[in-house]
Amino acid sequence: MKFTHFDNFDIDEAANDVALQIVASDPELEKRTKFETGDIMEVQDKLSEYDCIFLAALVGMSKVDKVKILGHIRKYMKEGGVLLVRSAKGASAFLYPVVEEQDVLGFELLSIFHPTNDVINSVALLRKPAF
Numbered sequence: 001m002k003f004t005h006f007d008n009f010d011i012d013e014a015a016n017d018v019a020l021q022i023v024a025s026d027p028e029l030e031k032r033t034k035f036e037t038g039d040i041m042e043v044q045d046k047l048s049e050y051d052c053i054f055l056a057a058l059v060g061m062s063k064v065d066k067v068k069i070l071g072h073i074r075k076y077m078k079e080g081g082v083l084l085v086r087s088a089k090g091a092s093a094f095l096y097p098v099v100e101e102q103d104v105l106g107f108e109l110l111s112i113f114h115p116t117n118d119v120i121n122s123v124a125l126l127r128k129p130a131f
């Protein structure tokens with residue numbers, strides 16, 4: 001992704017500071033990357049600017065919070081936009097919240113992938129339908 005711009009939202013300023021230091025090791029990537037500190041639940045119209053949104057596994061630690069955050073993102077993201085949600089299966093569910101089909105109402109579920117190697121997180125690929 002040589003021309004893609006990345007906007008990162010994290011509620012924790014320290015997490016963004018560390019991420020910024022990592023990205024700064026690649027000056028060309030740094031130019032295309034922004035970090036904003038704040039609760040994703042406070043981000044509204046800005047979400048409609050993105051073709052693709054990645055939701056980190058630990059954003060929404062309980063099922064109730066995760067479903068609320070998924071609903072918030074669905075409300076504001078662009079129609080036809082893609083949302084990649086990290087999930088878990090088996091023992092990794094002790095560490096990370098599991099996202100199931102019934103949690104992603106209003107999205108088109110494109111794919112769920114459960115890795116069988118040493119990668120911990122599963123991923124669900126969703127699309128907001130274009131009406």
Ligand SMILES: C[S@@+](CC[C@H](N)C(=O)[O-])C[C@H]1O[C@@H](n2cnc3c(N)ncnc32)[C@H](O)[C@@H]1O
Nearest residue numbers: 009010011012015038039040041056058059060
């Ligand atoms: C697995 S870490 C990802 C860190 C880093 N932003 C990245 O993408 O590599 C999950 C991050 O989600 C952040 N987070 C949790 N709840 C959030 C929320 N409601 N809004 C924004 N960020 C949140 C935490 O502060 C934590 O840094």
